[in-house]
Amino acid sequence: MARCYSGRQKGTHRPDFFSDRPPDASIDQRQAKRTTEITTLDTIPNPPIPNPPADFNAPKQPASKPQALPADARAAQGMWLMIGSLAIFFFSSILLYVIYIAMRVGSDRAITQRMVLPWSFIPSTLLLIGVSVCLEWAYRAAKKDRLATVKQMTIGACAMGVAFLFIQSDGMKRLLDGLADAPTRNESAYGYTFILVFLHAAHVVGGAIGLWWTARNALANRYDHERNIGLKVCTLYWHFLDVVWVLLLVSFWIALVLVNAKAPIQ
Secondary structure, eight states: OOOOOSSSOTTOOOOGGGOSSOOOOHHHHHHHHHHHHHHHHHHSOOOOOOOOOOOTTSOOOOOOOOOOOOHHHHHHHHHHHHHHHHHHHHHHHHHHHHHHHHHHHTSSSOOOSOOOOOTTHHHHHHHHHHHHHHHHHHHHHHHTTOHHHHHHHHHHHHHHHHHHHHHHHHHHHHHHHHHHHSSSGGGOSHHHHHHHHHHHHHHHHHHHHHHHHHHHHHHTTOOSSSOOHHHHHHHHHHHHHHHHHHHHHHHHHHHHHHHHHHSOOO
């Protein structure tokens, strides 16, 4: 009986590596597709977690209070606020002084007494500038931990501050003498000049007290590159006094020119 074969005849089958068709790439495609699917799943964001329902019976948390400024920042801020208020006071006073003198010179009630500024205003100005220079030098030395220089400069500033007050008192006395020599107080500009000089000197006295306290702390080695706010505040205040005094001198010079241009020569 003849045998039947459902496939190829015996001896006619060849392995696939001897086949003429190209190699099947379906395996590589399936692997690439699977990798793409995994990557896609990894990039899908997770759904947001819903917030739990609010418990209206729970006690309310107190609102957080704003943090206060450090002590050094509060001290500097307070000094700037004080300087700002004093600046408004002095600058408005100087402006009113110049306007008043100018109006009096051009009116029927003109100032008849000639005006002379005390010579002591020159050394007092130099001493006041010297105080500011010494304090600025001391402040910069404190930031570099040069404590010996801090002591020397603060002591020098104290000495010049005291000398300024003594010399300035002589200048104020001369202004009062000039006012006493006037026929009437309304015919003299010395009275208004004395008021401005006295107001500035009063603030210098307050600055001298702070300067003494600053020098005391400097001698106790309490100022360095980290702790120098007291020295900084004192330096700022004396710089302000310098600026005010220079503006006062300018206003006095303007008043002198206006008054002497109209007053008769005595």
